[in-house]
Amino acid sequence: MDTKYLKFEDLNYQQLDALDREKTLFLLSLGPIEEHGPHLPLGVDVFVAEFMAEKIIEAVAARYPEHTIVKFPPLYVGSGGIRWLGTLNSKQRTVRKIILDYCRNLGKHGFKYVLISNGHGGLGHVVALEEAARYASRVYNMSVISPSGRIAYDFLTGAYINEIERELGYVFSEEEREQLKNDSHAGWWETSVMLLIRPELVKDDYPRLKPYTLTRRERMLNKCYPGDPGYRGYPHKATPAYAEAAVKVMLRHTMELVDEWLTGADMKKKVSSPLYRLMFFRTNFDRFVLGGLGLILAIIV
Numbered sequence: 001m002d003t004k005y006l007k008f009e010d011l012n013y014q015q016l017d018a019l020d021r022e023k024t025l026f027l028l029s030l031g032p033i034e035e036h037g038p039h040l041p042l043g044v045d046v047f048v049a050e051f052m053a054e055k056i057i058e059a060v061a062a063r064y065p066e067h068t069i070v071k072f073p074p075l076y077v078g079s080g081g082i083r084w085l086g087t088l089n090s091k092q093r094t095v096r097k098i099i100l101d102y103c104r105n106l107g108k109h110g111f112k113y114v115l116i117s118n119g120h121g122g123l124g125h126v127v128a129l130e131e132a133a134r135y136a137s138r139v140y141n142m143s144v145i146s147p148s149g150r151i152a153y154d155f156l157t158g159a160y161i162n163e164i165e166r167e168l169g170y171v172f173s174e175e176e177r178e179q180l181k182n183d184s185h186a187g188w189w190e191t192s193v194m195l196l197i198r199p200e201l202v203k204d205d206y207p208r209l210k211p212y213t214l215t216r217r218e219r220m221l222n223k224c225y226p227g228d229p230g231y232r233g234y235p236h237k238a239t240p241a242y243a244e245a246a247v248k249v250m251l252r253h254t255m256e257l258v259d260e261w262l263t264g265a266d267m268k269k270k271v272s273s274p275l276y277r278l279m280f281f282r283t284n285f286d287r288f289v290l291g292g293l294g295l296i297l298a299i300i301v
Helices: 013-017 044-063 092-107 123-139 148-156 161-168 174-181 188-197 216-221 240-262 285-300
Strands: 005-007 024-031 068-071 113-118 143-145
Touching (some): 044 113, 123 143, 148 240, 174 188
Parallel strands (some): 024 068, 024 113, 113 143
C-alpha cells in the first residue's frame, strides 16, 4: 500500500491505525452547491477546493516525503451563498459543527494535523472554518488550519497582483487592477479557473457577458437585485492563463504557511483573515447580542 497519499474512504481501520500520528496530515476540502451565473455550474466552489487540495498534496509530498497525506471525500456544504435557485445554503453553525465533528473523531484517536481547503468566499463561512480550526486545536489537542480566508483576502484585495503579473508576463492597467478588486463571484477569477480545470462545464457565451458589479455594502447583503445576472465582476475577461498564474501565486503563499505549520509555529494569527477579528461575523454573535439584551432588560426592569 502506498502510504504517502491515501484516500480516507479506501482505508480500513487497521490501516488507519497503523499511520504515524505525528507524520500524518489529513486534508479536507469543502464548498457549497451555489449558483455561479448563467455560464458556470453549481459545483464551482468544490471543484476549486478540490483542485487546490490536489496542488497542496503535490507540494507537501515533494517537500515532506516522510509524511503521509490522507484526503477526505469533499464536503458539499457551506453558508453565505447567494440566495438564488440552485444554491444550497447551510447555517454557519452547521459548517462549524461539521468541521468540529470530523476533527473530534480524529483527535480522540491521537491524530493531530488537519488542513482545510475551502473554495467558497462567504464571509460567515470563512469565519466558521477559522473558528472550528482554533477550537479543535485548543480543545482536541490538535493542529488544525484553514488558510483559505487569509489567502483569499490578500488575493481579492490586490496584494498578489504584482506577483501574478510576473507569472503571467503581463502588466495590468490601473482599470484592470480595480476590476480585479471588484471581482467577487463567478467573474474574472472563477470563470478563469473553471476554464483551466473544467472547461467543458463553462458555457461558450461567457465572453459576451457584460460586467456586473455591486458596492461593498450590496455585496455584504448577499442578495439578488433587479437585473442581477448571478455573477459579480468581469467573466468576459477570463482566461486559463490568468488562473494558472494566480494559482501558482496562491499556492506559493499557502505553502509558506504550511511550512511554518508543519515545523511547529503558532499559526493562530498567521492564518486568520481580517474577518475573524470582526465579532459580527462570528458564529454565535446573534446569541451573544440577544443574551446581552436580555441581561440589560433584567437589570433595568
